[in-house]
Amino acid sequence: MDTLLNDFSPGLFVMQTVLLIVLILLMVKFAWKPILNSLNEREEGIQGALDAAEKAKLEMANLQADNERLLQEARTEREAMLKEAREIKTKMISDAKEEAKEEADKMITHAQEAIEGEKKAAIAEMKATVATLSLEIAEKVVKNELSDSDKQMTLVKEMLGEAKLN
């Protein structure tokens, strides 16, 4: 202990204290502060980059999920559209058929009506013609009657037989 105390140099203690204070101040100002700040900045930068990467990954996953969903939606929509189109097609065809049938029916009816009309007209004309013919025949018959009564009767019979064919 005595040697320890004897070895203790107050001058060296003072010098060391002063020099250490100066050294600490200089080191803090010129070395530690900028170094620690830069290290912190760098670490924060790295952390930030890592976070950003993680976020990007998440976003990517979200995006992918979104894409998947959109695709799915599109697929369903296409499906629906196709189905609708198919329905429309069937409907259109059936509609067309219906309409055609109606038209055809109408035409047939018209035709039938026309035929009926024509027929009636023809029959009427024929009747008129027959009447005219009959008159002419009667005229001739009357003329012949005046000459031969038998011959008149055969003629009338002949004429009527011909007229029946119409």
Added chain:
Amino acid sequence: MKASIYSIKFFGLLLTCLLSINVFAIGGNEQGQQGDERVNTPSEIEEYILHHLKDSHGFHLVSYTNDAGERVHVGFPLPVIVYGENGFTTFMSSEFHHDTEGKVVVEKNDSRFVNYHSKIYELEEGASELVFDETHHPVNASKPLDLSITKSVFGILIVGLLLLWWFSSLARQYKKRSIPKGFGRVLEPLVIYVRDEIAKPNIGEKKYRKFTGYLLTVFFFIWILNLIGLTPLGFNVTGQIAVTAALAVFTLVIYVFSGNKDFWGHIFWMPGVPILIRPILAVIELVGTLIIKPFSLLVRLFANISAGHIILMSLIAIMINLKADLTPVGSTALSFALSLFISVIELLVAFLQAYIFTMLSALFIGMAVAEHDHEHEHDAAGNEVADAEDIRENFI
């Protein structure tokens, strides 16, 4: 290109040193006869070792006897600055002519100084040489305040400049790039190590920043000085009790002045123990905080480094001590093997002591600024309910 400029500067510095050493060698030569100073016997070796452990006023590298039989000292003088009875006095240590026995008297500024065992004494009026009492203490001289640039102060200055140079250049590197290159790449992990392994865990994430500057400075200061102590330059700075005492006082001052209410509360009025025991505990805590903690810091570093130097030099001395028994070759080989082994251990110790000093400083500071934020719950009777923290403490 830059590296070559640095090496030119370095060699310039080296050359300047060598030149001054040569000049000083001639100076020593002129002094001439000082008897046989060779270190041969065990007692001389012991004296040499003890002499080396002490601080010295000159920078002595090597001594040899030349062809003319004169003792030549190679080294360079350092300035002596003392504050004595006549105020400040300054002269170069070469004026003592390597005398450490109090024989050479230097007269300056109406005071007369002698160097006895590497300490400067100022002789009293009328005295012409030192007179000792039976315990080898000088009786007719006083010790002035010795503010000399001694070998240790010189070492402190060199290490301070080295640290400033290294770390400020590392700091400058960050302005240009975020990852340093060259020597900075070696220093950066060390800085991060001190911050993450010493400062943060011991002081806490919130408060470590304020103390990291001190811890980093002290860590590198002690480590580099320990390492320089292992070189043949013969520095023994961290083995000077004044140096380790100053370091310990710094830690003491820092944790005393940054101690919070909880810290002092736990010292003076320890909660959770019977009232009667509290004053006794207060005395113990106070002594522990103000004396034992810094004392353990200063003695640990001083003793470890001094012991390392003593062991290393003793092992080197085997070369001389066992020369007769083992032949010069055998003793040299044994000494070489053992001192190589212990040198490697000392390399480890150099780091370890710097680490321990810094770690304990951080721990003490951490204890002083710790937040005791765990609130104790109280039951209906007002007694504290033990929480998980207390139970954990009981186990530790």
